Every structure is written in structure tokens, then in C-alpha cells.
Amino acid sequence: RTRIFCVVNQKGGVGKTTTTFNLAAALREMGRDVLAIDLDPQGSLSTSMGLDADSLQHSMFHVLTSTIREDDAVPLRDILLMTESGVVLAAANIELAGAELELARATMGELVLREALQPMSGLFDYILIDCPPNLGLLTINALSACHEVIIPLQADYLAMKGMDLLMQTISMIKRKVNYNLIVGGVLITMADLRTLHNREVIESTKQALSNQVHVFEPIIHFNVRLKEAPVVGESILTYAKTSNVADAYRAVARELIQSEGLR
Amino acid sequence: RTRIFCVVNQKGGVGKTTTTFNLAAALREMGRDVLAIDLDPQGSLSTSMGLDADSLQHSMFHVLTSTIREDDAVPLRDILLMTESGVVLAAANIELAGAELELARATMGELVLREALQPMSGLFDYILIDCPPNLGLLTINALSACHEVIIPLQADYLAMKGMDLLMQTISMIKRKVNYNLIVGGVLITMADLRTLHNREVIESTKQALSNQVHVFEPIIHFNVRLKEAPVVGESILTYAKTSNVADAYRAVARELIQSEGLR
Ligand SMILES: Nc1ncnc2c1ncn2[C@@H]1O[C@H](COP(=O)(O)OP(=O)(O)OP(=O)(O)O)[C@@H](O)[C@H]1O
Numbered sequence: 187r188t189r190i191f192c193v194v195n196q197k198g199g200v201g202k203t204t205t206t207f208n209l210a211a212a213l214r215e216m217g218r219d220v221l222a223i224d225l226d227p228q229g230s231l232s233t234s235m236g237l238d239a240d241s242l243q244h245s246m247f248h249v250l251t252s253t254i255r256e257d258d259a260v261p262l263r264d265i266l267l268m269t270e271s272g273v274v275l276a277a278a279n280i281e282l283a284g285a286e287l288e289l290a291r292a293t294m295g296e297l298v299l300r301e302a303l304q305p306m307s308g309l310f311d312y313i314l315i316d317c318p319p320n321l322g323l324l325t326i327n328a329l330s331a332c333h334e335v336i337i338p339l340q341a342d343y344l345a346m347k348g349m350d351l352l353m354q355t356i357s358m359i360k361r362k363v364n365y366n367l368i369v370g371g372v373l374i375t376m377a378d379l380r381t382l383h384n385r386e387v388i389e390s391t392k393q394a395l396s397n398q399v400h401v402f403e404p405i406i407h408f409n410v411r412l413k414e415a416p417v418v419g420e421s422i423l424t425y426a427k428t429s430n431v432a433d434a435y436r437a438v439a440r441e442l443i444q445s446e447g448l449r
Numbered sequence: 450r451t452r453i454f455c456v457v458n459q460k461g462g463v464g465k466t467t468t469t470f471n472l473a474a475a476l477r478e479m480g481r482d483v484l485a486i487d488l489d490p491q492g493s494l495s496t497s498m499g500l501d502a503d504s505l506q507h508s509m510f511h512v513l514t515s516t517i518r519e520d521d522a523v524p525l526r527d528i529l530l531m532t533e534s535g536v537v538l539a540a541a542n543i544e545l546a547g548a549e550l551e552l553a554r555a556t557m558g559e560l561v562l563r564e565a566l567q568p569m570s571g572l573f574d575y576i577l578i579d580c581p582p583n584l585g586l587l588t589i590n591a592l593s594a595c596h597e598v599i600i601p602l603q604a605d606y607l608a609m610k611g612m613d614l615l616m617q618t619i620s621m622i623k624r625k626v627n628y629n630l631i632v633g634g635v636l637i638t639m640a641d642l643r644t645l646h647n648r649e650v651i652e653s654t655k656q657a658l659s660n661q662v663h664v665f666e667p668i669i670h671f672n673v674r675l676k677e678a679p680v681v682g683e684s685i686l687t688y689a690k691t692s693n694v695a696d697a698y699r700a701v702a703r704e705l706i707q708s709e710g711l712r
């Protein structure tokens with residue numbers, strides 16, 4: 187069975203795209219077949235994976251709009267690209283911003299991605315969806331289509347403030363449209379354990395969340411190699427293969443693999 | 450005359466909120482009357498300025514919707530709050546996400562904020578508007594209402610990729626609805642000059658942009674005190690008054706003051 191994750195946090199710049207790519211690459215390194223879907227009109231995932239997003243003939247925009255119009259002109263399988271990391275990519279660019287308007291007007295606009303993903307069932311072991319920094323219709327589509335949510339959380343005060351709203355939104359989607367939706371885990375990112383502020387926030391995050399939701403054991407430390415890797419379109423697993431952050435993403439992938447069959 | 454700035458970048462986590470608050474506080478420290486407007490449903494600016502955004506009776510949501518309905522029930526002056534830093538705040542919380550739908554349905558939905566700001570003309574020397582991490586209707590409202598745009602830019606590859614789109618969006622607003630709109634400047638944020646990657650990106654940013662747009666002389670370095678200050682609702686000017694980042698925001702304020710009367 188295909189496990190579908192979406193990577194969500196409405197707070198900007200917390201490591202959603204970085205986590206989607208590097209976790210997908212780590213699962214691939216462990217022999218899994220992985221599809222990564224870019225659902226952010228900024229196209230950061232597509233860019234990070236080495237693509238020139240502006241040169242795309244077809245992208246997620248065309249898949250969603252053709253699903254809405256039911257003309258099946260551009261099914262998801264027609265836009266899949268094999269990338270250097272071995273992860274298959276469904277790319278996006280700024281055109282995707284135009285899909286939000288169409289989703290808003292469509293009947294059951296929240297379920298368009300879920301419908302478009304149907305034919306992918308069984309073709310991959312994992313599907314990871316990168317979301318934009320808001321809780322708009324694209325993110326709602328991802329939450330309605332996936333089985334589990336991964337929440338990258340930067341260890342700082344402003345990012346923590348948004349957690350309540352995010353958890354409420356996930357519960358609402360679970361109640362209304364996606365009954366088996368669960369939070370796969372919170373992943374602490376960009377952590378700098380040298381500063382007291384970071385250590386304090388990480389400690390209070392783990393305590394505040396520990397009753398509600400799983401917090402992944404590995405922490406992703408701040409490491410400038412993660413800023414450099416997107417420039418060359420490589421995952422951290424090849425760009426800095428023995429770094430602490432490459433190993434941390436491998437450890438997260440191992441945690442996911444260990445819970446296979448349980449879900 | 451009141452100078453109205455909006456602080457915009459669709460890339461998340463680049464320092465929009467931090468810049469809005471600390472630049473407003475620095476202008477205030479130099480004797481200017483300043484209004485800061487939170488136009489992000491995350492309410493990060495309101496939170497950073499010490500407010501409990503969920504306890505608001507009236508906020509920017511009510512101002513925008515009462516302007517759309519023309520019932521003048523909640524004019525902007527009714528929601529202004531004086532904060533500890535001396536900067537006046539028009540706060541926001543998640544309710545503001547509901548205004549996006551009303552703006553989408555309204556006639557001339559792009560000009561609602563501009564109309565709501567009319568009565569403020571002359572009451573303040575500066576108005577600074579914090580925007581959400583997207584180019585949706587709230588940001589379009591801010592770009593249509595302001596005179597100048599400040600673009601915080603984190604010195605990294607993914608953040609740089611979004612600059613073309615941002616400049617195109619600004620040009621489109623200038624052509625269609627806000628003929629005198631200019632880019633006040635690009636402010637390089639969260640810079641860590643210890644790493645080669647950052648130094649290279651800063652250098653190439655300055656070169657790439659130098660013909661198109663003004664890049665502020667001061668650079669805002671990475672400094673953990675800027676993560677700590679929002680926890681206590683203080684600006685960096687009081688929380689770490691002699692720090693390099695407090696001085697950098699003062700230097701940006703001085704640059705703005707020096708160009709008074711020129712615009
Ligand atoms: N652990 C880390 N250490 C250092 N830099 C990081 C780390 N994780 C991500 N980054 C960098 O920080 C920036 C923000 O990360 P990223 O783009 O993945 O966040 P995001 O949540 O997807 O942002 P957005 O909200 O704009 O979609 C990127 O330049 C990325 O390379």
C-alpha cells in the first residue's frame with residue numbers, strides 16, 4: 187500500500203521543502219519507491235531537485251485543472267519526472283497559483299488532489315507532498331489526500347505560536363473529510379543547540395506536544411550545507427553524505443520504515 | 450505627508466515581521482509617529498509586539514470587512530493600540546484569513562485597504578504594513594495602498610529564486626493601480642558572513658539587483674537575540690540595545706529619514 191504524507195506548516199521558512207526532498211531521498215536510499223509532489227506555487231521543491239521550473243510544459247497546475255474539468259487531458263502520470271536522486275517528481279511553478287481560484291469555484295474543491303492521486307495507488311511505496319506556507323486550498327487538498335502529516339517546526343517562539351491553529355485545522359479535516367488522517371510526527375528543524383533560547387524552546391516544545399502528538403527522535407540541526415545543496419539540485423545525502431543533517435534525515439526515514447505495516 | 454511602506458516577500462521566514470517591528474521602533478526612537486499594520490492572518494507582528502492576538506475584540510479583519518460593506522462599523526482608528534515601544538499597532542489574528550474570501554468577492558477588492566487608510570493620512574509620519582508569505586489578495590491590497598515597498602531578502606539560494614516573480618508582481622500593480630509605487634529598497638537579512646555560501650550569495654545579490662533596485666547599505670546579521678525578543682514582546686532596540694542588529698535597524702531608519710522630502 188502507498189503511504190501518503192504531506193509536509194505542512196503555515197509558518198514560513200521552517201524547512202518544509204528541505205524536509206520533503208531530503209526525507210524522500212533518504213527513503214529512496216533505503217530502497218523505497220518514492221514520489222515527491224510540489225504543491226507550492228513558489229516551486230521550491232522543483233528548484234531544489236534541480237529543475238528549471240519555468241521551463242515546464244506540464245505541471246501540477248495542469249493536473250489539478252484537468253481533474254476539475256474532468257477532461258483527463260493531463261493525468262498525474264504524464265508529468266512525472268525521474269530526478270538524479272532516484273526520487274520521482276511531480277513539479278510545480280507559479281502557474282499553480284492560478285489553480286487556487288479554480289479549486290475555490292469547483293464543487294468539492296477540497297478533494298481534487300485526492301482524486302488525481304487515485305491512479306498512483308500501489309505504484310509507489312511513499313508519496314510526499316510539499317505545501318505552501320499557508321492553510322489555503324492547496325494545503326487543504328494535501329491534508330484531504332494524505333494519510334499522515336509531517337510538521338517541520340523551527341525551534342523558535344513565533345513558529346511555535348502557529349501550532350495550535352495547525353492542529354485545529356488538521357482535526358477539522360479529519361472530522362469532515364479524511365477520517366483516518368493522523369499526525370505522523372513533528373520534526374524539529376534548524377536547531378542550534380549552542381544557544382540557550384533554542385534549547386529552552388526545544389525542551390518546552392517536546393513537553394507541550396508530548397501528550398498530543400509524536401515528536402520524531404532525531405532533530406535536524408542548523409547546517410549551512412542545507413542552504414548550499416539546493417544550488418546544485420542535490421539532496422543532502424549526496425551533497426554532504428556524512429554530515430549530521432544527512433544522518434538525521436536517514437534516521438527519520440528509518441523511523442517511518444519501522445512503522446510500516448502498523449498504519 | 451504620511452509615507453506608507455509595505456514589507457513584502459512571498460518566501461517564508463525571511464524576516465518580514467522582524468523588519469516591520471524593528472524598523473518601526475527605530476523610526477519611533479528617532480521621533481517619528483509610526484503606525485504598524487499587521488496584514489498577516491498568522492498575527493506574528495501583533496504577537497511580536499506583545500499582544501495576545503486571540504483576545505482582540507476588533508482587528509484588521511473587522512476594518513476590511515466593514516470597508517467592503519460600507520457600513521463604517523469599524524474604522525481603522527477604532528482598533529489602534531499604543532504599544533510599549535511607542536509604535537501604534539493595528540493588530541490581526543486568524544480571523545483575517547476570512548477577509549480574503551470577502552476581498553475576492555468584493556468589487557475592486559484590491560483597493561479596500563487603500564480606502565481604509567485614507568482617514569489616516571497626515572496622522573502619522575510612517576505607516577508600515579507587514580504582509581503574509583504569499584502574493585494573495587492581502588498582499589495585493591498592501592501593494593496597492595502603499596507608496597514604497599521594502600523587500601527583506603534572506604541571503605540564500607531559494608529565497609533569491611522568488612525575486613523575479615516579486616518584481617513582476619510589483620510592476621503589474623504599478624501599471625494597473627498604483628502608478629507611483631516604487632521599491633524603497635532590498636534589505637539583506639539573517640546574513641551569516643562566517644560562511645562562504647552566504648558571502649557569495651550576498652555578493653551576487655548585490656550585483657544582480659544593483660541596476661534594478663536600491664539595496665540598503667546596512668545588512669541585518671543573523672543574531673539569536675532577534676529570536677528571543679518576540680518572546681517578551683520587545684523590539685530589539687530595547688531588548689538588546691547595543692547589539693549589531695539594533696544598530697543595523699537604526700541605520701536603515703536613518704536612510705529612510707534621509708530620503709524624506711525626496712519622495
Ligand atoms: N537545518 C537547516 N539548516 C540550515 N539551513 C536550512 C535548514 N533547513 C532548511 N534550511 C534553509 O533555510 C531556508 C528555508 O528552508 P525551506 O525553504 O525548506 O523552508 P520552507 O518551510 O519550505 O519555506 P516556505 O515557507 O517559503 O515554503 C532554505 O534556504 C533552506 O535551504
Ligand SMILES: Nc1ncnc2c1ncn2[C@@H]1O[C@H](COP(=O)(O)OP(=O)(O)OP(=O)(O)O)[C@@H](O)[C@H]1O
Nearest residue numbers: 198461462463464465466467582670671672675676
Ligand atoms: N537577523 C535575524 N537573526 C536571527 N533570527 C532572526 C533574524 N530575523 C528574524 N529572525 C527570526 O527568524 C524567524 C523568522 O522571521 P520572521 O517571522 O520575521 O520572518 P517572516 O518573513 O515574517 O516569516 P513569515 O513568512 O512566516 O511571515 C523568527 O523566529 C525571527 O525571530
Ligand SMILES: [Mg+2]
Nearest residue numbers: 202203226230
Ligand atoms: Mg517551501
Ligand SMILES: [Mg+2]
Nearest residue numbers: 465466489493
Ligand atoms: Mg511574518
